[in-house]
Amino acid sequence: MVKGWKIISLLCLLCLGFCSCDRDIIGPQASNPSQISDSRRVLIINEGNFQRGNASIGYYNPQTNSYAGEHYQRQNASPMGDVLESVYYENDKFYAVLNGSNRVLICDSSWQFEASFAALGAPRFMALAADKIYLSDLFKSEIGVYSTTTLSLEKVINLKQAALAVKEWQGKVIVAAGKELEIYDPLQADSLVYQLSLDMAIKSIMKNGRSQMVLVDNQDQVFLWREPLDSLELLGELNEEGEKYVLDYKEQELYSLSGSEILVYSLGLDSLQYKRQFSHVANNVYGFSCDSINGEFYIMDPEAFVAPSAIYIYDRFGQLKDQFRAGFISNGALIRD
Amino acid sequence: MKSWARIVCFFLAALSSAWAQKHDSLAEIEVVDYQLESAEGFKQEQLKIRDDLNSNQNLGEALRELSPIFVRSYGSNGIATLSLRGTSSNHTRVTWNNIDISSPNLGLVDYSTLNLSADEEVNLLFGLGSITEGSGAFGGSFQIKSGQNWQRGFHGSLSQELGSFSRQGTNLNLSYGKEKLLFNLNLYQKTAENNFPFIDITAVDRPEREMSNSNFSQSGIKANLSYRIAPKSLLRLNLWYNEVDRQLAPPITGDLSANDNMLDRNLVAVLEASTSTQVGDFMLNWGQVYNSNLFFLNTAGTENDNRFTSQEVNGRWKKEFSAYKLKMENGLQGKFQNASSPSYGNPAERQLAAVFTNVEKRFTKNLGSYLIVRKEFSPGFALPLMGSFGLFYKDQSKGEYSLAYSSNYRLPSLNDLYWVPGGNPDLKVENSFSIDLRAQRRFNWKAFKIKVDATLYYSEIDELIQWLPRNSIWSPINVKFRNILGQELKLDISRKVKDWQISSSAQVFISQQNPGSATNTKVPYSPNMSGNLQLAAETKNWLFRYLLNYTDRYFTDEAGDFYMPTYAISDLQAAYRFAHKKLSYSLGLKLQNIGNYPYQILPYRPEPGMNFLLNLALKW
Numbered sequence: 036m037v038k039g040w041k042i043i044s045l046l047c048l049l050c051l052g053f054c055s056c057d058r059d060i061i062g063p064q065a066s067n068p069s070q071i072s073d074s075r076r077v078l079i080i081n082e083g084n085f086q087r088g089n090a091s092i093g094y095y096n097p098q099t100n101s102y103a104g105e106h107y108q109r110q111n112a113s114p115m116g117d118v119l120e121s122v123y124y125e126n127d128k129f130y131a132v133l134n135g136s137n138r139v140l141i142c143d144s145s146w147q148f149e150a151s152f153a154a155l156g157a158p159r160f161m162a163l164a165a166d167k168i169y170l171s172d173l174f175k176s177e178i179g180v181y182s183t184t185t186l187s188l189e190k191v192i193n194l195k196q197a198a199l200a201v202k203e204w205q206g207k208v209i210v211a212a213g214k215e216l217e218i219y220d221p222l223q224a225d226s227l228v229y230q231l232s233l234d235m236a237i238k239s240i241m242k243n244g245r246s247q248m249v250l251v252d253n254q255d256q257v258f259l260w261r262e263p264l265d266s267l268e269l270l271g272e273l274n275e276e277g278e279k280y281v282l283d284y285k286e287q288e289l290y291s292l293s294g295s296e297i298l299v300y301s302l303g304l305d306s307l308q309y310k311r312q313f314s315h316v317a318n319n320v321y322g323f324s325c326d327s328i329n330g331e332f333y334i335m336d337p338e339a340f341v342a343p344s345a346i347y348i349y350d351r352f353g354q355l356k357d358q359f360r361a362g363f364i365s366n367g368a369l370i371r372d
Numbered sequence: 373m374k375s376w377a378r379i380v381c382f383f384l385a386a387l388s389s390a391w392a393q394k395h396d397s398l399a400e401i402e403v404v405d406y407q408l409e410s411a412e413g414f415k416q417e418q419l420k421i422r423d424d425l426n427s428n429q430n431l432g433e434a435l436r437e438l439s440p441i442f443v444r445s446y447g448s449n450g451i452a453t454l455s456l457r458g459t460s461s462n463h464t465r466v467t468w469n470n471i472d473i474s475s476p477n478l479g480l481v482d483y484s485t486l487n488l489s490a491d492e493e494v495n496l497l498f499g500l501g502s503i504t505e506g507s508g509a510f511g512g513s514f515q516i517k518s519g520q521n522w523q524r525g526f527h528g529s530l531s532q533e534l535g536s537f538s539r540q541g542t543n544l545n546l547s548y549g550k551e552k553l554l555f556n557l558n559l560y561q562k563t564a565e566n567n568f569p570f571i572d573i574t575a576v577d578r579p580e581r582e583m584s585n586s587n588f589s590q591s592g593i594k595a596n597l598s599y600r601i602a603p604k605s606l607l608r609l610n611l612w613y614n615e616v617d618r619q620l621a622p623p624i625t626g627d628l629s630a631n632d633n634m635l636d637r638n639l640v641a642v643l644e645a646s647t648s649t650q651v652g653d654f655m656l657n658w659g660q661v662y663n664s665n666l667f668f669l670n671t672a673g674t675e676n677d678n679r680f681t682s683q684e685v686n687g688r689w690k691k692e693f694s695a696y697k698l699k700m701e702n703g704l705q706g707k708f709q710n711a712s713s714p715s716y717g718n719p720a721e722r723q724l725a726a727v728f729t730n731v732e733k734r735f736t737k738n739l740g741s742y743l744i745v746r747k748e749f750s751p752g753f754a755l756p757l758m759g760s761f762g763l764f765y766k767d768q769s770k771g772e773y774s775l776a777y778s779s780n781y782r783l784p785s786l787n788d789l790y791w792v793p794g795g796n797p798d799l800k801v802e803n804s805f806s807i808d809l810r811a812q813r814r815f816n817w818k819a820f821k822i823k824v825d826a827t828l829y830y831s832e833i834d835e836l837i838q839w840l841p842r843n844s845i846w847s848p849i850n851v852k853f854r855n856i857l858g859q860e861l862k863l864d865i866s867r868k869v870k871d872w873q874i875s876s877s878a879q880v881f882i883s884q885q886n887p888g889s890a891t892n893t894k895v896p897y898s899p900n901m902s903g904n905l906q907l908a909a910e911t912k913n914w915l916f917r918y919l920l921n922y923t924d925r926y927f928t929d930e931a932g933d934f935y936m937p938t939y940a941i942s943d944l945q946a947a948y949r950f951a952h953k954k955l956s957y958s959l960g961l962k963l964q965n966i967g968n969y970p971y972q973i974l975p976y977r978p979e980p981g982m983n984f985l986l987n988l989a990l991k992w
Contacts (some may be wrong), residue, residue, distance in 0.1 A: 057937070058969065058970060059572060060937045061573050061937070061970050061971065061972060062573045062936070062972050062975060063928055063934045063935070063936055063972075063975040063976070064934065064935055064937055065931055065933065065934055066927075066933050066934065066935055071585045071634075078761075086622060086623050086626065087623065087928075087974075087975050088574075088623075088624070088625030088626070088975055088976035089934065089975065089978070090624045103485055111576055113573065113574050113575060114573070114574050114575050114578055114625050114976065115625075116574070116625045116626070117622065117623060117625045117626045117976075133625075135622065135623075135625070135627075136622075136625055137626070137627035137628050137630065137671075138625050138627065148576070152629065153629075156671050157628070157672070172671040173671075173672075174671060174673065237639070251463070262548055269934055281873075309503060318840075320842070338840075339838060339840055339930060340840070340929035341930050342929050342931040342933075343929065343931050343933055363929065
């Protein structure tokens with residue numbers, strides 16, 4: 036009997052020893068933490084899987100064709116959060132909008148964490164104007180206005196439906212929601228100073244330099260909205276229905292991604308002209324970004340959504356220049372000029 | 373439902389206490405209940421929860437505690453699915469009293485909702501061992517069956533558990549038996565706040581925080597009414613209503629002040645008639661499953677009501693032809709499933725009819741073989757013949773050996789076909805075949821009884837369905853091929869020391885995905901190795917048990933860039949049982965995760981550290 040107990044005690048001790056795994060290693064770990072140096076110019080935004088907390092950012096260096104991922108995690112030794120919807124760089128600070136975490140992270144220019152604040156529920160896009168942060172929501176028809184100093188919610192702007200875009204433009208805030216285009220003035224207590232209604236819902240809105248905005252509606256009509264923003268000018272209609280659009284402001288060309296084709300249109304002062312088209316190899320496009328200075332286009336393919344995204348880089352004429360793997364569900368790039 | 377259950381429990385407990393003073397003899401009545409034949413080539417495991425340690429335990433918890441099966445749970449109260457033999461979560465099926473209760477919408481089962489009673493038997497058939505019951509269970513299937521405890525008179529049990537993080541549960545079991553009649557009623561309820569502390573790895577200084585918004589409540593009722601029409605004929609009606617209401621907290625990278633909600637309600641009714649005659653044993657059953665899943669996505673303020681009903685009819689006949697050393701079981705199956713969801717254009721339907729035969733032939737006393745052939749018919753699919761062929765050798769002194777080859781397929785789930793947007797009505801079935809080689813040996817060494825059980829299997833799955841984005845819309849597509857090579861080893865050792873029965877059981881599952889493949893693609897959430905160990909010492913009055921569950925690291929993405937680290941969790945359990953007058957009492961204590969090991973099964977979803985569960989049970 037005593038011998039039996041001795042054996043059991045010994046086995047228990049062995050098992051306790053066996054289960055003494057490293058207590059500091061908790062949660063998901065990177066298999067091969069990347070140590071590649073980077074240029075800090077092309078920032079890839081990896082949204083991550085919903086409720087997996089694997090959002091990340093990484094830098095792509097066009098000179099060495101190398102990608103260094105998990106940048107925030109490496110700088111701060113903590114995960115970034117859940118569903119990184121968008122990233123902004125304003126006044127030497129990065130703002131990372133995390134939809135699933137309902138949080139905006141504020142970091143310095145090297146991505147050292149400085150502060151964060153909670154949003155309305157599911158933040159999506161952001162604009163900074165007159166020391167205020169304007170934050171749209173994926174589901175709510177509201178824009179939250181926050182102070183950049185206290186990071187507290189100061190006001191809620193009510194819309195007719197959830198915003199498709201919110202952008203700073205010449206000190207004012209432009210909001211696109213459904214068919215509506217609205218301008219709010221931060222210096223006039225965020226009052227609505229201008230409103231315009233389109234016939235069709237807005238699909239995309241892009242800044243074109245300092246004085247113009249380019250809009251695409253659901254019927255693939257392209258409009259120019261220029262100072263003083265009192266009327267929209269129809270430039271023309273796209274040849275094919277597009278899914279995603281980018282503007283190459285240097286060449287004044289609009290790139291419309293449609294299935295496996297990219298159609299290129301030249302923007303005139305009052306017209307739109309088809310120029311050329313080329314094919315890309317991505318199976319599914321989740322993000323489409325333009326580096327106008329280098330004349331390069333980044334196409335993000337999340338593939339099966341269970342592996343790192345494939346990023347393809349094309350030049351203006353459809354030549355594939357490079358391809359690399361980034362993080363999970365890359366949805367765009369923040370390219371600093 | 374919860375307060376209702378408490379009142380009924382209290383009332384019935386008082387009544388039962390009175391009954392206990394005048395209940396009849398405990399003599400058991402022999403009952404012939406139809407047992408499904410299972411092929412000799414496949415591994416089977418029985419799982420039984422102990423009522424002296426638990427009042428309420430769901431199948432997911434029981435598997436995590438007692439087996440090396442990798443259960444993917446979304447935190448302590450979240451959805452639990454599992455990966456068996458390297459397959460996906462929709463490659464496992466669950467039947468309750470011979471009726472399939474798996475969801476046709478998702479094609480899988482949430483194991484955290486399946487409450488087990490102590491009188492229920494859970495039989496796990498590994499691999500394609502459940503082939504006569506249906507297609508699609510590539511990994512395995514669980515057969516849960518209500519017990520037939522034919523004791524005369526009134527009997528029952530009442531147990532109450534209390535534990536860490538505001539967990540409490542009650543279970544009341546009442547039965548009344550006569551020569552021809554058995555009525556059994558089981559009521560249960562359980563709640564937990566799950567407000568356990570965890571290390572917040574999302575903050576730089578890793579502070580300790582408390583989990584919130586993870587409330588869980590479950591209640592239900594199971595009833596079994598059996599009537600012996602003749603000495604060898606049985607008619608039984610089984611009913612099960614189950615309700616699970618829970619808060620689903622986001623991962624800790626999310627907004628912990630918010631949560632989603634899920635309310636699951638199920639009703640299962642099974643009517644079964646069986647008889648044993650000179651021309652064989654017959655069984656005819658009919659079952660109906662109602663399921664409602666209400667999911668509240670609070671961020672969006674939306675509510676999703678997903679429902680299904682499933683009707684199933686089975687007829688089976690089996691007969692042993694001793695002169696020819698032949699056993700045969702034949703059967704017919706009909707199934708009609710109807711599902712609705714806000715994400716379907718219209719309610720979706722599926723009809724299925726099947727016929728099978730299972731023939732086992734003994735060539736000598738020890739050597740035999742079997743053949744199973746099953747043919748299914750379902751509108752819209754040209755289904756191939758599926759089946760299994762095996763050889764076995766059984767010798768008490770030399771051991772048991774078997775070899776089985778099987779083919780199977782899985783129909784796409786109704787979500788795969790009809791989800792809007794993206795559902796793909798052109799999907800093909802997933803195909804699979806497997807080879808199982810198994811050896812078992814029992815022998816004695818000194819005073820020890822030893823049993824070794826080893827299985828080697830190889831399986832291939834082709835046309836695997838995966839949801840992929842196409843033109844900005846997710847759609848399921850038959851895209852993948854996967855092959856799996858695995859080993860399962862089990863070693864049981866026991867001996868008697870005076871009044872003590874000392875036993876140990878160690879199990880290891882090893883699986884290798886896509887061996888020999890040139891690509892380095894990983895299968896997410898599929899550990900290469902998992903194991904468990906049980907050490908127990910038991911007398912008539914006492915039980916001491918040590919449990920260890922080990923899971924090797926596993927990748928969370930196909931590229932293998934991220935992994936979840938290895939974890940090993942230990943539990944200690946003790947129970948004391950004693951009888952006083954005509955009542956028997958037991959007091960059980962479970963100390964779980966005694967190493968207070970901070971671990972996560974799914975990323976950023978912490979599991980509880982050390983916690984306890986105290987259980988008091990009374991039987992009469």
